[in-house]
Amino acid sequence: MSAKDNQSLDLYIGKIINNVRKKQGLTIAEISEQSGVSRGMLSKIENGQVSPSLDSLLKISRALGVPISAFFKEFDSEEGGAQLVKxxxxxxxxxxxxxxxxxxxxxxxxxxxxxxxxxxxxxxxxxxxxxxxxxxxxxxxxxxxxxxxxxxxxxxxxxxxxxxxxxxxxxxxxxxxxxxxxxxxxxxxxxxxxxxxx
CATH class of the missing domain: 2.60.120.10 (Jelly Rolls)
Incomplete structure (x- = not known):
């Protein structure tokens, strides 16, 4: 993946996280407290200023209640089926x-x-x-x-x-x-x- 693609993905992930957080009426501070990711890092991730680690994305996804795949799915979408949650x-x-x-x-x-x-x-x-x-x-x-x-x-x-x-x-x-x-x-x-x- 080129540097341009990386930047595009970072911006996309940041937008997804920002939209999901705001839709749920949660603040960066609340997600930071629940996930253990600092407020500053969360802000940079939402603004596409950094490439977040998979560990950080996993912690954020759990705090938001979405699977980590939700941060990537529409960027490079693939056919899906029914969703089973055990x-x-x-x-x-x-x-x-x-x-x-x-x-x-x-x-x-x-x-x-x-x-x-x-x-x-x-x-x-x-x-x-x-x-x-x-x-x-x-x-x-x-x-x-x-x-x-x-x-x-x-x-x-x-x-x-x-x-x-x-x-x-x-x-x-x-x-x-x-x-x-x-x-x-x-x-x-x-x-x-x-x-x-x-």
């Missing part, structure tokens, strides 16, 4: 709720710079925890698998039991209001670039 391979990733007791497992890796959806398995275990509300891009389909809770969306609250589902506009503040029975596990699918539910 139960033991679901990546635990950092998100806004990580600091307050949410555990996020990403169930599929939408490669490329523009995510269309993100499916998460979210676990809540601390009944006494007080959770903040969240607001972010997209629409959400939520399906309660285990436990019982009161969930808030805007000014409304919803009493949810296993088998219940909730669909909502994620730009309106939302989050657990009260954990009635733990552990709580629910499937959360965030859809991007779609009109919000009425």
């Amino acid at each position: 139960a033991e391979e679901a990546l635990e990733v950092v998100r806004r709720g990580t600091k307050v007791g949410h555990t996020y497992h990403l169930l599929a890796y939408d490669s490329g710079p523009h995510k269309t959806f993100e499916p998460f398995l979210i676990s809540l275990d601390n009944k006494s925890e007080i959770f903040p509300t969240f607001a972010h891009e997209g629409s959400v389909f939520m399906y309660l698998l285990e436990g019982e809770m009161i969930y808030r969306h805007g000014k409304q609250t919803y009493h949810m039991k296993p088998g219940d589902s909730l669909t909502y506009n994620a730009q309106i503040s939302h989050g657990p209001e009260e954990l009635l029975q733990v552990p709580i596990k629910f499937l959360n699918i965030i859809y991007y670039n779609q009109s919000a539910p009425e």
Whole structure:
């Protein structure tokens, strides 16, 4: 690969990382803390100023919840098939709720710079925890698998039991209001670039 190709690849990788990070509403500082890659190095990587090592890319990919191949796939694309993520391979990733007791497992890796959806398995275990509300891009389909809770969306609250589902506009503040029975596990699918539910 020529020096020009190397520079082009560095710029491409940097753009992918920057786009994925911003789409998830995460800061360079948060990715740095989760990955162990310094803020300065992350900034240089995102701006295509350095050729990142495979070790650094692996750490960043884990923090972002995408496979390392996502940083290269569209650059030199190849035919793909269905994506199987085994139960033991679901990546635990950092998100806004990580600091307050949410555990996020990403169930599929939408490669490329523009995510269309993100499916998460979210676990809540601390009944006494007080959770903040969240607001972010997209629409959400939520399906309660285990436990019982009161969930808030805007000014409304919803009493949810296993088998219940909730669909909502994620730009309106939302989050657990009260954990009635733990552990709580629910499937959360965030859809991007779609009109919000009425």
